[in-house]
Amino acid sequence: MDYFTAVQTGRSRVRRSLERLQEVAGPSYPLLFLKMGEKEWTPVGEEELITIIHGKGAAAAVVLCDSDGNAKAMSSWSSQPDAERVFGTLLSKGLAKYQGEVKLPV
Numbered sequence: 001m002d003y004f005t006a007v008q009t010g011r012s013r014v015r016r017s018l019e020r021l022q023e024v025a026g027p028s029y030p031l032l033f034l035k036m037g038e039k040e041w042t043p044v045g046e047e048e049l050i051t052i053i054h055g056k057g058a059a060a061a062v063v064l065c066d067s068d069g070n071a072k073a074m075s076s077w078s079s080q081p082d083a084e085r086v087f088g089t090l091l092s093k094g095l096a097k098y099q100g101e102v103k104l105p106v
Contacts, residue, residue: 025075063104
């Protein structure tokens, strides 16, 4: 797949994930359009899996990622209880928990 097509496909997938997350978490951010660690241009996957990542202190954020852990959207940093509330709401909407390590654009 060429770069332009991969980015456009990834951007569309990220936009859907971002909208889903914003419905529950409020302000959220797009992250990766392309899969990390691939030799060819590959858009992030269509899957929407969720996990909580921990920041400094007691901060936490909810991340939607594909089945390879490529982070597509992330909520704003909040308290651990708030992140768990958002996580629980997304679980109740049918999203599955991601068990692996999340790939963030750092």
